[in-house]
Amino acid sequence: MNKETIKAAAWGTLFTASVAGLIVLGSRNLAHFDAALVGYTFAVLFATFGITYRYSMWLQRPPTALYWKRGWQVFLRPRHLAKNIGEWFTRVPSEFGLNLFILQRGRLRWGAHMLIMWGCIIAIAITFPLVFGWIHFETLPNNLEWYRTYIFGFPTFSFPIHSVVGFLAFHGLVWASILVTLGVMLAMRRRMRDHGAAALQQFGEDFLPLILLFAISVTGLMLTASYTWMKGYAYDFLAILHAITVIFTLLWLPFGKFFHIFQRPAQLGVSFYKEVGEREEPANCRRCGIPFTSRMHVEDLIEVERQLGYRYEMKDSHVKHYQWICPPCRRSMLALAQGRLWTGERVSLSDVGGLMPTPTLGNAGPNQGPLSEEDRRNFHP
Amino acid sequence: MPVPDQNEFFMDPNRCIGCQACVQACSECETHKGYSMIHLDFVDRAHSVQTAPVVCMHCDSPTCAEVCPADAIKKTADGVVQTARKARCIACNNCVLACPFGVPKMKTDFKLMMKCDMCYDRTSEGLKPMCATVCPSQALFFGTREQIELLRPRSVPTNQFRFGEQTINTKVSMMLPKSGKAEYVDVTQAMGEGVLGKTISLNILDGIYNEESTE
Incomplete structure (x- = not known):
């Protein structure tokens, strides 16, 4: 080991x-x-x-280890800390609460994700504390129509059993199931109709999570239907069936797509990393001289590549490492390198007088050049 | 479904006429609909009409995937390096900066890296990628090795590229002169390379500017 x-x-x-x-x-x-x-x-x-x-x-893993460390370092850097904390309170609700970045990707995708995410959050917030015995309810000694909620064994608020609050609370899992079911149906619809999704999706990665969520929701709703309208018909069987779906999902949680729930918060760390990098020293391309990212990012990537066993070091004492060349220069160097090998073979060439070619984007229309403000650095002005 | 073995992607940037057909066609691809993933740069617009089309080269050991902290870039069994998994990509920009060919693009508002996936919706069913379908000069060619040998008797494909000390093998091949016997393309050797073609510097504008400045 x-x-x-x-x-x-x-x-x-x-x-x-x-x-x-x-x-x-x-x-x-x-x-x-x-x-x-x-x-x-x-x-x-x-x-x-x-x-x-x-x-x-x-x-x-080398890249994750480095950015985990750097993410915390730049977040806690004293001269950026106040701004970072303020940004944190803006980003957590917008990115994780409202999934606004998924809304940008598509309304249907966003709707499906919001319904599934909030359905799961509600379900987890209710079931986990109940299963662990962290929350339980007791009737008040002098009033059997009222429940008192105990959290970690401590008495907290009370509410009448036959009330709107009681109805909403005791049917919390029903609401959660409805949200998840609707979300799964929207996601399934997209997966069945979208040609792009059809080409890339895999059963284990993309369909199994939806099937599991659907199975949990439907068997959970069937339990409610059984004891509410069918006098407990097949309740024991349904309870076992529901338990199987939930337990299988929990066991599968670390291995499949649901693991992104735990990876996703890293998005916050890298956003601070990139922003702090922007405010500090830039990295200028050692071919064209144009800044293309932060110096910190280039130096960190060089270290990560070294740890991964890549050898992009260059003999040129000015450049030293290929990572110091910006992406547009890399693209033009590829074409120039090919042309170099064809010199004298295909065309007669003439010298341009020692000028350094600086590639520019060819007449890009909408969505053909940079995809975002950040992506502009991936192209020369 | 895997890409049929017999078809391969061959690039010949020297043949590119800069018509932009590939750029337009690329945005039609279903896996990144509306957004063009191919790069078409003027190598040095002031002095040459040379253009450089660049698609993802689908490296055997993709640096973009290796440096991804979120493990979001996966390679299919048939060697196609796919665009970032939407659930995992955290938009760190590592792949954009690390790709030796300068291929990935960052869609910051999506919190997502996007890149050419060789039109997987098409190639996985035996069709040509959009760019190779429309390229009139066959600078981007998708077909069998026999076809390319027949079409380009003076050329030989290579899938080895050198960047400093690092050699990268790719799924996409580039056409080199058969007589040159070069086994790989040394990209970093082109650091100070000038543009190709018969360069005609008329310096017409230079004269005008000089006259204006002296008046």
Whole structure:
């Protein structure tokens, strides 16, 4: 077993033990723990180990390790800290709460993601604390029509059972299931009709997560239908079926597409990294002299490439490393290098008097040149 | 579905006439609809009409994927390096800066890198990529090795490129002179290279500017 694996296993064990400890603590030594839900608990513990293990392995990859470290360093850099904190409070709601970047990609995609995401968040916020015994309800001693909510064993707010609040709270999973089902249907529709998606999608990566979410939602709704309108018909079977779908999803969580939930926050780190880099020293292309990114980014990439075993070092004492050449110069050098090999073969050539060719974009129309303001640096002015 | 083995992509930038057909056709591709992924640069517009079309070369060991901190760039079993996975890409720009051919583009508002995926919706079904379908000079050619040998008897394809100390092998090949016997394209050797073709510097505007400045 190598060092990375041991480290990841240690982190996995620590996080799993912490969750297990919190379950014992929050349920007051399992006093409020529902033994019928033990299968769910063990599935969550397995998922905790798996996710932590994979996350730790992921963080040890050279590029991830570097940007994880750099992300925190630039965020906490004293002269940028105040601005970064302010930006954090803007970005978390817009990027994670509202998924505005997905809205830019397409309204249907955004609608599907918002419905699935918020449906899952509501469902997790309700079920996990209930399964762990962190939340339970008791009737008031002097009024059986009222429930008191206990969180981690501490009494909190009370509410009448037969009230709007009670109805909404006790049917929270129904609302969550409806949101997820609608989201899955929209996502499925796109996957079945979009030719681009059809070419790239894979069953395990793209369909299985949707099928699992749909299965959980439908079997959950069937449970409610069974005890509400069908006098508990086939309830035991449905309960087992629902448990199977949920437990399979939890066990699969560390391996499949759902792992992006845990990777995605890195988007915040890189946005701060790029912004702080912009405010600091730029990197000028060592061929054309035009700035194309931050010096920090180029130096970090050189280090990452070195760790990955790439050897883009150049003998030229001015350039030193190919990473110091901007993307547009790289593209034109490719054509010039080919032309160099054809010299004297295909055409007669004449010298341009030692001028350094500076490539420019060829008459780009809408969406044909830079895709964003940031992408303009990928092209010469 | 994998790309049929017999068809390969051959690039010959020397044949490019800068007509922009590839740029227009590229944006029709279903996997990045509306956005053109091919690069078509004037190499030195002031002195030459030379243009350089660049598609993704689909490296055997793709630097873009290796430097991706989010593990968002995947290669298919048939060697096509796909555009970033939408769920994973965190828009760090590493791939844009690290690609030795300068291919990926950053769509910041999507928080997504986008790049040529050799029209996977078409090539995976045996069709030509959009750019190669419309290229009138066959600077971008998609076909069999036998076809290209027949069409270009003086050329030989290579898929080896050198950048400093690093050699990169690619799925896309570039046409080199058969007589030159070069095994690879040394890209960094072109650092100070001038543009190609019969360069005609008339300096007409230079004269005008000089006259104006002396009046």
